[in-house]
Structures are given as structure tokens and as C-alpha cells.
Amino acid sequence: MSLQVENLKVYYQTLGGDVKALDGATFSVADGEIMGLAGESGCGKTTLGHSLIRLTPPMRFIEGRVTLDGKELPVWDMEEMNVFRFKKISIIPQYAMNAMNPTRKIGKMTAELLESRRVNAQATWPELKRRLDLVELSHDVLNMYPIELSGGMKQRMVMVLSTLLDPSLLIADEITSALDVSSQKAVVEMLVEFRNQRCCNSVIVITHDISILYQIADSIMIMYAGQLAEKAPTETIIHAPRHPYTQLLISSLPEIGVKHDEKRLSGIPGRPPLLLDPPAGCRFRERCPVAFDACLEPPPFTEVASDHFVACWKEA
């Protein structure tokens, strides 16, 4: 069992009160599993990713337990997490690509990063070069500035950097959203290759692009308004989703061959609730086409079939 998360709650402290951006998540990611994480903008995907590795103010740890390879992670303590961060668990943050220091050559930046983590850069260099080969980047990039790299190249570089110490878990937050289709394909296929070659053990891939998850993920977890809605093997989420939100989400995806004047797709009417003061009961209730009395109570995230979890009273 690689990652286990139990009832994890992390809120943002604001003047107006707590934003309940991650409100009780329980799930696990198995050894070697690539888990996709999807859901509407603002539903808490990045919050979940950061909660596992970099829980900084205004984020506030409320409760919960995170275990990685049998060891409990002190996620609430930034200091103590230093032992794990980058070495056991690593993240490619959303917009990481643009966050590279423009005044440093890539090689120098890499060396500095390693030294700051007390890792001998020189000893790591041969492996670094092997990893560059793996993602088909020329070793010359080490002598280049970030601006000289295309988006796809930068993203591959960030991937190499974040997995250099073979973390057990890699969290990749929106690594493809700024790329064109051919670079997207190259980048995520390399991610799979990294997993296959054990450069990282398991991966959480956060993205809006469910069709990309369909290509590479073993399982997909769907979040809604700070909570988990559904988790299942990829085929199940795509072809036989059981949560009403997942169903609407999947049916709103345009595919080649679908034209607006022939088959008009529809979005999901309504908006997600504000997380400052979310409604009691199922948070999807207001937008749910099949809501009924029971939905006034919060639905538990239950296993309805093997490896298939759903938080919906219709399915409970």
C-alpha cells in the first residue's frame, strides 16, 4: 500500500472564516498506481495535493492521517516534512513551468536545488543525464536558460527534477494544460515511462483533461466542492460512472465528431457552493437532477463495488 489518506481536512483561514477546501478525504493509492484527480476549478484538487506535502498558511491542518509506505507523514509540520519532501514525496506544482528562475541556467538551478536538499549534486549528475535521455532532452539544456526551452521541454525538465531522487509518490498538478496536443501526449507518456522505470512509485495526476486521464491513468478520483465524489478504475469512471456529478461531467466532454449544431452538449447548470459556508448534506444537492430527502444528510464515501467508491445516497 503506497499512500493512505484518512479523513483529511485542511481549511484556508481567511478574515471571513474558514474556507473548507478539503473536507474529509479518505482514499488510497496503491503501489505503482497512476491516479487521476479531476473536478471543477476550485473544487480543491491543488489543495489536496499541497496538503500531502506543503501545508503552508493560510492552509490550516484540521484533522486526518496520511500514511506513505506504512509511515505516518507529519503533514501538519513543515519542518518535519523536510525529511520526506522531494525524497519520498514530490510535487510538480501548477504553473511550475513558469516558476523557474529566469536568471539561472538549468544546470546551475538543478545543482542548487540538490544542495539545498543536502544531496551531492556531483554524484547525482550521471543519473540526471540518464533521465534527460529518458525524456529525450539533449544534455545541452543544462547550459540553457528557462526562456530558451519550449513549454513541452520545460515541463519535461521539471518532471526530471522532481523525480530525481526516486520519490515514492509524485503529484503532478496540471502539467499538461498549457501544452499543445503533441507535447501533451509526449509529456504524459513520459510520465508513464517514469512510473514503469520506477523513477517514482505511484503518481497522482491532477488535470481538467479527463480524456488525458483516460489515456494513462489506472484510476480516476473525482472531487466536488472540497469533498470526494467518486473513485474507481479508469474504465469504470469513463464508461459506468455512478455519481450524478461524474455522469454529468463525463457527458459534457466534447469529442471529435460532435458538432454544436448536430448534438448540443450541455454543461452542468448552476454553480458549486461557496466553500466558506457550504450547505449541509450533499454538496452537490442544489445541482443534482436526482436529489431526494436523504441528500440533506452528507452521503458517506462508500465502496459500492470492488475499488469503486461513491459518495451519493442513490448509490449507498
Next chain:
Amino acid sequence: MLSLDGVSKVYQVGTFGGKELHAVSDVSFDVTDGAVVSLIGESGSGKSTIGKMILRLISISAGTILSDGVDISTLQGRALKEYYRNVQGVFQDPFSSYNPIFKADRVFKTIREEFFPQVPGSEWNNRVEGALQVVGLNPAHVLDKFPHQLSGGQLQRFLIARALLLDVRFLVADEIISMLDASTRIDVLNLLADLKSRGLSVLFITHDLSLGYYISERSVILYRGCVMEMGRTEKIYDRPLHPYTQMLMASVPRLDRKWEEAANVMKGQQSDLISGCVYYARCPVAARNGMCSRGRPALVEVEDDHFVACFHAGIGTMATARSSER
């Protein structure tokens, strides 16, 4: 109607501006009234450059852009102001359109000052709220907020609402969807479809081919500034003839089938081959040492409203003069 006729953009690059970068080369196509044309291509293919030339944000190096028959580079004074009222752009990165120290709804105030000073305040507020409703925003949730208090999707829809307030006739929509999440994407696409039926023309810039298919009747496929294939959307998607278009199609992540174990699409990037086909270095079917390395294939109409620039498609002839566009 907007027509591009042999439009090129050359940037001077290098330390002393000694090198030329052909961002857009000899591009011709029309966007008729009420039509959506998608402009598709990899990063760096020149899509935004074309959009910016249409919006007159940058100059044109060669060729002309005609708006209802008038060369837009000649517009001045009132005529130019009128053009800006009719032609607007919304860009991929909505954050760049906002000044973080001002409230986000300032984008509405500025167009009021610029174009509608005579409209009374209450009437204007109604219009703003109406436009926000149309783009699926609740005015109470989004007005009077700073940019950082709103999501990328909300800021993006603000800009579309702003274009609606101007009642524009031509919209350059540059990757406006990629920042949005799945269910919001379809709402914005449907919104464009509705506006189109009210006569709005859209240049829909995207690298997402399924979105392009959903919304547009014609498509233009660009690579390194050159048109590789263009014409009726269904024809291009049903029977892509250019190897580049075929590669793009094969890269699209789909829900009805998985990617094939195709040859890595990133191999053999960029080359400085000047004489041959721009796609030569990456092309899996190029005739090595043959025509492909020697001449530019012309854009040829292979069937009604379906143009391809490829020797291999079996129809290419060397480009002598610019091929005829409809």
C-alpha cells in the same frame, strides 16, 4: 467579412536583430460573417501572431488584412476607433488583462468611458449585469472583487462579457478555453455558438481539435507560420491529408480509444531547411532527397473546400506563386 491575403510576419531576432524569424508566412483565408474559423497548430506555429495582426496589436510584414474590403492598416482616427469597437480579442491568460491593484470590473468601466459615456449609470449597470448573466456569472458573486479573488475561468468570462457589451462583430478568441474546466468549457463554447447565430464571426484559436470540431465550420491548420491544410472542418477531420494534421489528430486524447503506440511525435524538431517543406524534418513520409527537401509544396485544393500543402498527398506541385484561395 475579414480576409487575410498573403499575410506574413517577420521578426528580427538574435543579438543584433540580425536574424529573421518567420512567425507567419503567406497566410490567406477568409472569415465570413457569422462564421467560426478555427486556427489550429502546435505551440509557436503563429496562431497568436495572426490574431494580434488582426487586432492591430502588431504590424503586418507583408500582405493585407481586409475588413469588409478595407485594408485595416490604413485605418486611422474615427475609423480605427470604430474598428476596435467591432473587433475584439480575448486571450488565453486572462490574468494579464487585469491590473492587480484595481478591481476586476474596471474592465467594464473603461469601455463605458471610451465608448458609451452617454449611457446613464443605472442603464449601464443593467447592461453589465445582463452580459454577466449571459456568460454564466452571478453578478453578486463576481462584481466588486479584485482579480486574485476570482478564478481564471471567471476572469476569462469577464472578458467575453466585455466583448458582448461592445456588441462586437468579430472576436479573436485565443485559447480562451484551455484555462476553463470541462463543464465550463462547454458553456463557453455554446455561448460562442449562440453569438455566432446572432451574426458574430469568431477566429477560434486552439490546439484542442475536439473543441475546434464542435464549434467551427472551417479550420486552418498551421505549422511554423505556414498553412498545412485548411477547408471545411468535417473534410479535414474525416480525411486529414497532411502528415502534420494526421499527427495532430493521432495525438488528441479521446474517450473512445486509446493512443496508439505511434512513433514519438517530438522527434526531429525544428530545422533550418529554407528551401524545402517546413515539416520536412519531422515528416514520417517525406521523400528524402526528393521534392520535399527542395521546394515548398503549394496549397492545393484537392476537393471542394479542402486545401493541402504536401507533395506526398500526391497532389502537390512546387509553389511558384501563391496558390489561389477562394
